[in-house]
Amino acid sequence: GGQRDRWVFHQGAFVRAGEVALGPGTQGLHYGTGVFEGIRSFAAASGNGEALIFKAREHFERLRASCRLLRLDLPHDTDELVDIARELLRRNQLFGDSYLRPVVHKLALEPGTPFGVRLRGVSTAVTILALPMGDYGNPEGIRCGVSSWRRVPDSALPARAKITGAYANNALAVDEATAAGYDDAILLNQRGTVAEASTANVFVVHAGRVATPGPDSDILPGLTRAAVTRLLADVAGVAVAERDVPRSELLTADEVFLTGTGCGVVPVVEIDGRQVGEGRPGPVTTWVREAYGRATRGADPRYRHWNTPVGGA
Numbered sequence: 001g002g003q004r005d006r007w008v009f010h011q012g013a014f015v016r017a018g019e020v021a022l023g024p025g026t027q028g029l030h031y032g033t034g035v036f037e038g039i040r041s042f043a044a045a046s047g048n049g050e051a052l053i054f055k056a057r058e059h060f061e062r063l064r065a066s067c068r069l070l071r072l073d074l075p076h077d078t079d080e081l082v083d084i085a086r087e088l089l090r091r092n093q094l095f096g097d098s099y100l101r102p103v104v105h106k107l108a109l110e111p112g113t114p115f116g117v118r119l120r121g122v123s124t125a126v127t128i129l130a131l132p133m134g135d136y137g138n139p140e141g142i143r144c145g146v147s148s149w150r151r152v153p154d155s156a157l158p159a160r161a162k163i164t165g166a167y168a169n170n171a172l173a174v175d176e177a178t179a180a181g182y183d184d185a186i187l188l189n190q191r192g193t194v195a196e197a198s199t200a201n202v203f204v205v206h207a208g209r210v211a212t213p214g215p216d217s218d219i220l221p222g223l224t225r226a227a228v229t230r231l232l233a234d235v236a237g238v239a240v241a242e243r244d245v246p247r248s249e250l251l252t253a254d255e256v257f258l259t260g261t262g263c264g265v266v267p268v269v270e271i272d273g274r275q276v277g278e279g280r281p282g283p284v285t286t287w288v289r290e291a292y293g294r295a296t297r298g299a300d301p302r303y304r305h306w307n308t309p310v311g312g313a
């Protein structure tokens, strides 16, 4: 089977991807009025054939919060959404490393609703896709450019809500960075301090101290960011400072790394043409990457509550 034969969850039922049809009037397409999540599932380290969804409940709870902001009706509770995700992986036989993409968006004007930009009087579509995805974070480290596009401020379009339309901001920044030969962009906020990378949070390490931009930095407070903060505190005894990170710190840090569901923990070895630290992944980054890798695959008994198993049989 090809892409069209994959199972997706769409409007309350499991259907083949090729059966999903969206009309040309789809509101989320016109106005970017949708929200989404990115969730990873990993082959269990035990080798028992199970897949483990990482922080499944937290992702669906964040999705629900995003939906509230845009007045999107999410007709499934968190337990149901987790069950749907598990069923979707089973139907697609995805017991290796994979990616789940829930997207909830404005669909069509309800009868009597006048044409135009609005949140009320518009129906909602709920779709969840699942696809195989290996590690896409480069363990050797990546090169980043600080974007000339600033992060959209929380007062205009909150990054914390994962709004589909807001990602045009991220796409502009990625496009600029890749055109300049970089792997990814780091965006500053309107205050000129570090916000985040295109789809990941930023951490800086200086003399063994670890910091990351705080919740008022126009960031998505990532679930990977929270997991890494937890691992550093519990296991390594390192408290991560959540504070403003000036641009100059990116260029003087011993280590910089990114965290995100898609990429995991990724070392940044060059920023704006300057080597970060020794120009290779540093000890804190390497430790965090390994600790996170173990936790996501169920190899650390302290963090089993982060893993939702999906049986192969």
Ligand code: PMP
Pocket: 038, 159, 170, 196, 197, 198, 199, 200, 201, 219, 220, 221, 222, 223, 224, 225, 259, 260, 261, 262
């Ligand atoms: N910031 C942005 C803009 C993102 O899209 C993501 C990816 N969801 C992140 C940060 C990292 O968040 P998380 O660790 O929850 O994936």
